[in-house]
Amino acid sequence: MRAWQPSALFRHIEALQGGQPWGAVLDAGTGTNSIRWVTSIETGRWVAVSGAVAHAAQVRDVAEPVRRAQDRIIVGNWADPQLLAGERFDTVLADYLIGAVEGFAPYFQERMFARLHGMTAGRLYLVGLEPYVAGDPGTEPGRIVWEIGRYRDACLLLSGERPYREFPMEWVLERLEASGWRVIDAKRFPIRYGARFVNSQIDMSLRRLEAMPDRVLAAALRTQGEGIRDRALTAVARLDGLRHGFDYTIAAEPLSR
Ligand SMILES: C[S@@+](CC[C@H](N)C(=O)[O-])C[C@H]1O[C@@H](n2cnc3c(N)ncnc32)[C@H](O)[C@@H]1O
Numbered sequence: 001m002r003a004w005q006p007s008a009l010f011r012h013i014e015a016l017q018g019g020q021p022w023g024a025v026l027d028a029g030t031g032t033n034s035i036r037w038v039t040s041i042e043t044g045r046w047v048a049v050s051g052a053v054a055h056a057a058q059v060r061d062v063a064e065p066v067r068r069a070q071d072r073i074i075v076g077n078w079a080d081p082q083l084l085a086g087e088r089f090d091t092v093l094a095d096y097l098i099g100a101v102e103g104f105a106p107y108f109q110e111r112m113f114a115r116l117h118g119m120t121a122g123r124l125y126l127v128g129l130e131p132y133v134a135g136d137p138g139t140e141p142g143r144i145v146w147e148i149g150r151y152r153d154a155c156l157l158l159s160g161e162r163p164y165r166e167f168p169m170e171w172v173l174e175r176l177e178a179s180g181w182r183v184i185d186a187k188r189f190p191i192r193y194g195a196r197f198v199n200s201q202i203d204m205s206l207r208r209l210e211a212m213p214d215r216v217l218a219a220a221l222r223t224q225g226e227g228i229r230d231r232a233l234t235a236v237a238r239l240d241g242l243r244h245g246f247d248y249t250i251a252a253e254p255l256s257r
Pocket of ligand 1: 028029030031032033034035049050051052055076077078079095096097100101102103104105
């Protein structure tokens with residue numbers, strides 16, 4: 001029995017793997033959650049890649065107690081052709097990576113599929129989030145989640161940062177197939193957002209306001225953020241969470257070229 005219990009998404013990935021060895025594993029967009037999973041399965045070795053030094057440090061803290069000599073944490077950018085050049089992995093995990101690429105290598109999202117193709121000897125498991133900062137979703141919980149996302153992204157943009165940009169599962173499937181992958185499985189997982197999501201998104205946005213030169217605008221945005229928080233937390237309690245949108249997993253194998 002593992003001390004750490006994987007999410008339904010990781011359990012689905014494990015079922016798809018069906019007992020085949022994981023071998024050498026690449027966690028191509030690492031974070032504390034994916035590294036917990038990678039270190040909980042039986043790998044020959046693993047490499048975890050992040051575009052951010054701070055992110056890699058958090059991953060190191062989590063992985064250090066179980067990291068073996070052959071396991072590596074690397075800070076680099078997938079847009080750099082030298083990153084892990086010539087290395088191949090039996091299993092590649094892209095866990096919420098595509099949505100985050102906008103923050104590190106904007107416009108590189110499509111090329112990520114070709115980039116990972118050359119490195120995958122066995123299987124790619126991709127985890128993504130169906131975009132929710134799009135059109136009016138037309139439901140009460142959906143509108144609250146949409147409002148939180150728009151507010152967060154506005155704060156990030158006003159403070160000079162690039163928000164994440166998620167992509168629909170259908171888009172990813174199309175781009176994978178166009179980039180030489182055979183899709184084996186695709187599955188959506190409905191999301192129920194809770195108070196932790198609401199508070200983390202609003203708190204992260206408020207931190208961005210601290211350095212904003214226009215203090216009048218910052219104060220107005222703070223008031224707006226706290227108003228969204230109050231309404232969202234009330235709705236979370238009344239509706240037992242905000243049921244809106246999907247995470248998804250995709251399993252694919254490279255076709256030989
Ligand atoms: C949203 S986080 C991934 C979440 C993570 N798997 C977890 O456990 O929660 C995205 C990760 O992908 C990395 N990333 C995004 N674009 C990248 C790029 N172009 N090159 C390298 N790493 C990148 C980020 O630095 C970060 O480590």
